[in-house]
Amino acid sequence: MKVIVDQDRCVASGQCVLAAAEVFDQRDEDGVVVLLDENPPAELARDLHHAEAVCPALAIVVED
Amino acid sequence: MTIDEAPAYPMARAAGCPFDPPPRLRELQAESPLVKVRVFGRPAWLVTRYADQRALLADARLSSDVTSPGYPSPTGAPPKSDGGVGIGFILMDDPEHARLRRMVTAPFMVKRVEAMRPAVQRIVDDLIDDLLAGPKPVDLMEAFALPVPSLVICRLLGVPYTDHDFFQQNSKQLIRLDVSPEQRATAHGNLAGYLDNLVGAKLADPGDDLLSGLTERIKAGELSRQDAAGMGVLLLLAGHETTANMIALGTLALLEHPEQFAVLRDTTDPAVVKGAVEELLRYLNITHNGRRRAVLADIEFEGQVLRAGDGVIFPNDIGNRDPAAFPDPDRLDLGRDARRHVAFGFGVHQCLGQPLARMELQVVYGTLYRRIPTLRRAAELAEIPFKHDGSVYGVHALPVTW
Numbered sequence: 374m375k376v377i378v379d380q381d382r383c384v385a386s387g388q389c390v391l392a393a394a395e396v397f398d399q400r401d402e403d404g405v406v407v408l409l410d411e412n413p414p415a416e417l418a419r420d421l422h423h424a425e426a427v428c429p430a431l432a433i434v435v436e437d
Numbered sequence: 438m439t440i441d442e443a444p445a446y447p448m449a450r451a452a453g454c455p456f457d458p459p460p461r462l463r464e465l466q467a468e469s470p471l472v473k474v475r476v477f478g479r480p481a482w483l484v485t486r487y488a489d490q491r492a493l494l495a496d497a498r499l500s501s502d503v504t505s506p507g508y509p510s511p512t513g514a515p516p517k518s519d520g521g522v523g524i525g526f527i528l529m530d531d532p533e534h535a536r537l538r539r540m541v542t543a544p545f546m547v548k549r550v551e552a553m554r555p556a557v558q559r560i561v562d563d564l565i566d567d568l569l570a571g572p573k574p575v576d577l578m579e580a581f582a583l584p585v586p587s588l589v590i591c592r593l594l595g596v597p598y599t600d601h602d603f604f605q606q607n608s609k610q611l612i613r614l615d616v617s618p619e620q621r622a623t624a625h626g627n628l629a630g631y632l633d634n635l636v637g638a639k640l641a642d643p644g645d646d647l648l649s650g651l652t653e654r655i656k657a658g659e660l661s662r663q664d665a666a667g668m669g670v671l672l673l674l675a676g677h678e679t680t681a682n683m684i685a686l687g688t689l690a691l692l693e694h695p696e697q698f699a700v701l702r703d704t705t706d707p708a709v710v711k712g713a714v715e716e717l718l719r720y721l722n723i724t725h726n727g728r729r730r731a732v733l734a735d736i737e738f739e740g741q742v743l744r745a746g747d748g749v750i751f752p753n754d755i756g757n758r759d760p761a762a763f764p765d766p767d768r769l770d771l772g773r774d775a776r777r778h779v780a781f782g783f784g785v786h787q788c789l790g791q792p793l794a795r796m797e798l799q800v801v802y803g804t805l806y807r808r809i810p811t812l813r814r815a816a817e818l819a820e821i822p823f824k825h826d827g828s829v830y831g832v833h834a835l836p837v838t839w
Contacts, residue, residue: 382785384535384538384542384785384787384789385538385539385542385545385546385789386787386788386789386791386792387545387546387547387550387791387792388791390547390548391547391792399546399547399548401543401546402543403539403540403542403543404542404543404545404546405539405542423776423777426777427776427777429494429495429781429782429783429784429785429787430495430784430785430787431495
């Protein structure tokens with residue numbers, strides 16, 4: 374799987390971290406999304422698609 | 438249809454159904470995804486369905502700036518008296534919105550909020566100790582629901598809790614929809630003046646809190662003192678009115694659904710509590726007057742054209758009861774997966790404090806009913822005063838006993 378994040382769009386809602394803490398973190402200064410793993414394992418697919426769906430800024434794209 | 442024939446918004450809830458959105462909203466949702474309504478005599482579009490609400494709330498052609506032409510004011514007052522400048526980034530558009538919002542996002546990060554959980558647990562435990570040691574019946578709003586988020590946001594912002602009578606009185610005025618523009622302006626002025634004084638004190642003697650962090654921005658020339666005070670007003674207001682109402686109204690909803698109350702009373706599983714919080718947020722959706730936007734450029738949508746200068750309202754309460762998104766939506770079911778609800782809004786303006794609100798509600802819902810398992814109403818449901826006239830829904834008081 375491939376995950377792409379857009380830090381410029383991110384509004385630091387943290388919902389991606391709640392959905393998949395293995396893949397997403399937040400920058401200490403301002404909470405902006407940090408991608409920990411660009412190619413996460415397929416077993417995380419459900420969590421990652423959830424993160425993509427709940428991101429209010431549409432800053433996450435997940436490709437299967 | 439002329440504007441006089443369009444349904445007026447907001448609409449009334451049905452008598453005896455304090456947790457459900459207005460029945461007229463349901464009818465409109467079933468009839469059409471886009472409806473023309475009348476707001477203080479002016480037309481505005483109502484986006485009735487969940488998926489459409491999410492799509493349009495994420496569309497940058499819609500403005501959150503109250504001074505944009507066509508913005509559907511919730512009070513009918515001209516934009517300036519709504520607060521405008523000084524009330525913070527909530528009523529601004531990007532890039533200024535993003536610039537200011539990013540200055541205060543760090544304390545609301547998931548891991549920073551998690552680090553506060555033990556302190557919030559202590560606050561909740563201490564207040565429950567006081568409840569159990571005190572007289573009953575008691576007003577749960579006054580004795581518990583309001584103090585929890587108020588103590589938390591005061592600590593986070595660096596606002597002395599000893600001033601809570603003053604700022605809660607003014608906050609109440611500011612979120613009422615039935616006060617005069619002058620009364621609202623006075624309340625806003627009082628809060629802005631209070632926050633401005635605090636910012637001044639922290640400029641001279643900073644501590645380890647959010648407002649002190651903002652004074653560093655002021656010193657660096659990145660932020661005006663007025664904008665810092667405005668953000669303080671916004672965060673103080675949003676930080677306790679919303680969560681306090683979720684605590685009290687959520688408790689009342691659970692007392693009316695004993696089998697759901699039992700779920701929280703009998704569990705120590707954090708996953709169950711987390712799920713329950715999301716479902717109560719979905720089901721109650723206390724920001725019941727809808728998200729408001731103005732159209733900046735024409736948008737083709739559902740066979741209509743939203744024209745530049747049109748007002749648009751997103752009634753998230755009915756969005757969260759859309760059967761296409763949540764099967765059997767009117768059933769309170771703490772076991773369902775409700776995480777995609779729009780109770781915090783959607784798009785770049787989605788609630789900044791949601792990780793904090795979630796954590797506070799998890800601690801409260803996960804503790805209160807376990808510790809007071811015989812909690813019950815001490816007044817008839819018909820006697821409970823609901824906040825039909827406020828921008829945040831809830832109860833003015835909730836008499837309980839055990």
